[in-house]
């Protein structure tokens with residue numbers, strides 16, 4: 001046996017050891033639902049996204065029921081730039097007028113949704129694991145109402161409403177279709193959901209993807225919700241990643257401004273999901289290969305875990 005063969009054999013034994021060590025965790029998540037929020041920043045280059053799809057397939061084949069909710073904020077911004085439409089954000093939410101809504105729906109439900117579902121289907125071809133792309137508009141999945149935000153004027157201290165346009169928050173998740181897909185004994189479906197919702201009057205609204213993932217995880221009583229983003233976790237005031245936090249600590253980070261921008265909807269969602277019965281939420285770096293596998297199947301885990309206590 002030459003040196004290359006010997007090293008390859010060594011790697012084989014290491015892989016087997018890693019698999020054996022994962023057994024207790026694999027049992028914990030057996031037939032449990034894990035909602036994965038795949039952020040637009042985490043998608044990065046197509047090689048990273050394809051690796052994500054392969055990991056989702058692996059989860060499914062290991063007995064987990066993954067449900068993917070995706071974002072696409074940077075992708076919407078790029079398309080709006082091309083069209084010469086300006087975009088602004090309030091507390092991490094995109095102010096959405098009629099033109100912006102059209103572009104957001106086209107990018108989210110069209111390009112991004114179908115790409116992710118397709119990559120999952122491609123990665124799972126041999127085992128017939130199939131991604132199925134949906135938006136909150138399909139099968140009455142997501143009902144929303146207009147988001148109301150107020151801001152205090154720093155000089156007069158008077159509160160006034162900020163109109164975010166067609167931005168909504170979930171009031172009802174009808175997860176009948178999703179439950180049917182993940183419960184199938186004969187087929188391996190992986191639902192992939194775009195964050196578009198509809199009001200009771202039938203108007204299409206843009207919804208922050210973290211918020212949709214939280215509402216979905218709560219409705220499905222998911223064991224875990226994973227928020228995949230572009231930072232290794234939530235940073236505290238000292239700039240260090242916080243490994244675990246309670247709901248009170250999460251609220252304090254928002255109130256003190258240590259968590260700002262896109263991290264605000266993430267923490268708000270994490271808190272709401274835990275209150276709705278999700279065991280824990282993890283905010284982690286989706287750009288790192290196999291981040292979900294490290295989080296679910298190793299002792300140390302990855303990112304920041306948000307839990308009731």
Ligand SMILES: Nc1ncnc2c1ncn2[C@@H]1O[C@H](COP(=O)(O)OP(=O)(O)O)[C@@H](O)[C@H]1O
Pocket residue numbers: 038039040041042071073074092228229230231233234235236258259260261262263264
């Ligand atoms: N305390 C914090 N810890 C980590 N990231 C933070 C914090 N406060 C704000 N952020 C910002 O939140 C961003 C993640 O939110 P966002 O850009 O909306 O990601 P995504 O597109 O993945 O949803 C990070 O890139 C970072 O700039």
Ligand SMILES: CC(=O)N[C@@H](CCC(=O)OP(=O)(O)O)C(=O)O
Pocket residue numbers: 038039040041070071072073074076092093094104167168195206207208209210262
């Ligand atoms: C209302 C609102 O802000 N909607 C988001 C929807 C996409 C999203 O949430 O994407 P990320 O997860 O990649 O940030 C937006 O228009 O950007």
